[in-house]
Amino acid sequence: MPVAMRMGFFTDTSICIGCKACEVACKEWNNVPDDGLNFLGTSYDNTGGLSSDTWRHVAFIEQPVTVPRLGDDGIRWLMSSDVCKHCTHAACLEVCPTGALFRTEFDTVVVQQDICNGCGYCVPACPFGVIDKREADGRVWKCTLCYDRLKSDLEPACAQACPTQSIQFGPHDELRERAAGRLGVLQDAGVAGAQLYGADETDGVGGFGAFFLLLDKPEVYGLPPDPVVTTRDLPRMWKAAAGAALTLIGAAAVACRRPR
Amino acid sequence: MTAGDSYYGRPVVKAPVWKPAIALYFFTGGVAGASSVLGFAASITGHRRLARSAFVASAAGLAASGPLLVVDLGRPSRFLNMLRVAKPTSPMSVGSWVLTAFGPASMLAAASVVTGRLPRMGRLAAGVAAALGPVVATYTAVLVADTAIPAWHGAHRELPFLFAGSAAASASGIALACTPVTEAGPARRLAVLGAGLELGAFRAMESRLGEVGGPYRDGRAGRLARAAEVCTGAGAALAVLGGRRRRSAAVAAGALLCAGSLCTRFSVFRAGFESAADPAATVGPQRRRADASVRSA
Numbered sequence: 001m002p003v004a005m006r007m008g009f010f011t012d013t014s015i016c017i018g019c020k021a022c023e024v025a026c027k028e029w030n031n032v033p034d035d036g037l038n039f040l041g042t043s044y045d046n047t048g049g050l051s052s053d054t055w056r057h058v059a060f061i062e063q064p065v066t067v068p069r070l071g072d073d074g075i076r077w078l079m080s081s082d083v084c085k086h087c088t089h090a091a092c093l094e095v096c097p098t099g100a101l102f103r104t105e106f107d108t109v110v111v112q113q114d115i116c117n118g119c120g121y122c123v124p125a126c127p128f129g130v131i132d133k134r135e136a137d138g139r140v141w142k143c144t145l146c147y148d149r150l151k152s153d154l155e156p157a158c159a160q161a162c163p164t165q166s167i168q169f170g171p172h173d174e175l176r177e178r179a180a181g182r183l184g185v186l187q188d189a190g191v192a193g194a195q196l197y198g199a200d201e202t203d204g205v206g207g208f209g210a211f212f213l214l215l216d217k218p219e220v221y222g223l224p225p226d227p228v229v230t231t232r233d234l235p236r237m238w239k240a241a242a243g244a245a246l247t248l249i250g251a252a253a254v255a256c257r258r259p260r
Numbered sequence: 261m262t263a264g265d266s267y268y269g270r271p272v273v274k275a276p277v278w279k280p281a282i283a284l285y286f287f288t289g290g291v292a293g294a295s296s297v298l299g300f301a302a303s304i305t306g307h308r309r310l311a312r313s314a315f316v317a318s319a320a321g322l323a324a325s326g327p328l329l330v331v332d333l334g335r336p337s338r339f340l341n342m343l344r345v346a347k348p349t350s351p352m353s354v355g356s357w358v359l360t361a362f363g364p365a366s367m368l369a370a371a372s373v374v375t376g377r378l379p380r381m382g383r384l385a386a387g388v389a390a391a392l393g394p395v396v397a398t399y400t401a402v403l404v405a406d407t408a409i410p411a412w413h414g415a416h417r418e419l420p421f422l423f424a425g426s427a428a429a430s431a432s433g434i435a436l437a438c439t440p441v442t443e444a445g446p447a448r449r450l451a452v453l454g455a456g457l458e459l460g461a462f463r464a465m466e467s468r469l470g471e472v473g474g475p476y477r478d479g480r481a482g483r484l485a486r487a488a489e490v491c492t493g494a495g496a497a498l499a500v501l502g503g504r505r506r507r508s509a510a511v512a513a514g515a516l517l518c519a520g521s522l523c524t525r526f527s528v529f530r531a532g533f534e535s536a537a538d539p540a541a542t543v544g545p546q547r548r549r550a551d552a553s554v555r556s557a
């Protein structure tokens with residue numbers, strides 16, 4: 001595999017069957033600790049969301065629908081395997097003060113665990129709530145897009161385990177073409193609501209390395225509809241800080257002026 | 261927000277993992293930064309007693325800040341990794357470097373003014389500390405604003421002014437409590453200016469945020485905000501009314517100003533957690549933006 005090619009995931013949720021093989025494979029390969037034996041009462045989802053101890057998360061949504069020709073009420077299942085987006089403009093990486101978060105030769109975003117000092121800045125910076133601190137360990141953890149496997153020419157554990165190819169791994173360009181084709185097929189078949197999420201390079205994070213085909217609005221799956229990398233506004237923030245700093249100096253100068 | 265606009269009401273962004281030590285650091289760092297500015301301004305205008313109080317307060321604020329920052333790390337022994345790289349895109353990296361330069365300068369200025377030794381070196385250090393102090397007092401505002409938390413990011417224009425005002429109010433409060441009343445005139449004036457900036461910036465922030473600013477009005481962050489308003493306002497009033505004549509009034513004013521500044525910092529800190537927990541705060545504005553861009557396209 002040629003190095004310096006952007007690799008990613010295309011998660012086609014229209015063919016996800018909710019088997020959670022990806023969750024299990026990820027945990028096994030990456031030795032991710034147990035995230036609790038919880039009963040959440042949220043359909044078949046007892047994982048809840050991505051965290052330091054969950055790097056693939058399958059969402060289950062039971063939507064009431066009216067079956068068109070029969071006029072019957074029923075439900076439709078939406079199932080989607082969520083993962084770190086490996087953003088083109090990754091807030092986690094940009095705010096990391098130690099350089100522990102870095103961009104690999106595959107254009108993925110990975111934490112170097114021997115450098116992370118657990119400052120936690122990346123956690124609230126991620127617009128998707130992906131990266132998280134493992135309290136017992138003190139450091140932050142998230143999907144590495146199986147950096148170790150990629151280096152050995154293997155595909156990530158989740159993609160390999162997915163029985164329906166809902167999770168597709170490959171060169172980013174190729175995946176985007178495939179996604180556009182698949183969207184066309186679904187639209188021609190009249191699947192309302194089918195949409196690509198994160199495949200647009202002009203979005204607020206410059207597009208995702210791991211993007212999705214969804215069957216409803218992103219927020220239905222717990223995803224932000226128009227994420228923006230927070231550092232986009234950083235120049236404006238520093239400008240405001242400069243104004244505030246000068247105001248502080250001015251106030252001190254005015255306060256200390258000797259009355260004549 | 262209807263049920264279909266979130267995934268079982270779960271948050272979209274993660275709440276910070278920072279402990280209250282960090283909110284406390286916003287206060288101590290503010291005291292350290294603003295005191296170095298007040299000390300320098302006081303010393304070049306001949307307010308020697310006041311300058312001395314301010315330099316000592318700056319060093320004390322700094323000394324308190326270091327441990328607060330280190331204990332919050334998941335791996336405290338690796339705190340030096342903060343200086344492994346210099347990254348302008350990370351306000352925490354910028355802050356670490358600025359503190360590294362500010363710290364010794366603030367300490368040296370205080371040591372020199374207390375012992376009377378190395379006066380020229382002390383003056384140089386005081387100048388360096390006064391130049392960096394405003395950064396120390398305001399970069400923390402950029403740090404919290406540079407996140408995906410709606411009540412923080414949306415306030416990125418006002419937060420630096422809020423933190424600068426809060427820093428000035430607390431620094432002048434400490435200075436006027438630790439200085440004879442006849443010498444503390446500049447501290448009283450700075451207390452009023454700082455308190456005005458703090459209260460004004462908070463109002464401006466709230467009105468800009470609109471519904472995303474809910475946490476600053478309701479719940480624990482809202483209660484802290486109201487306490488801050490009362491303490492800061494009362495502290496500034498007491499500083500000018502009673503603080504001119506009686507030292508006891510000046511001490512009480514200083515305590516109120518510090519309490520107000522602390523409440524402000526904790527209000528902002530708490531609001532971040534409450535904002536992160538509410539999926540509507542993240543999804544609502546983004547959905548409106550997305551719909552608007554579809555319409556305009």
Ligand code: SF4
Pocket residue numbers: 084085086087090091092093109125126127128129130131142
């Ligand atoms: S989704 Fe979050 S954790 Fe993943 S690269 Fe983007 S900002 Fe970083």
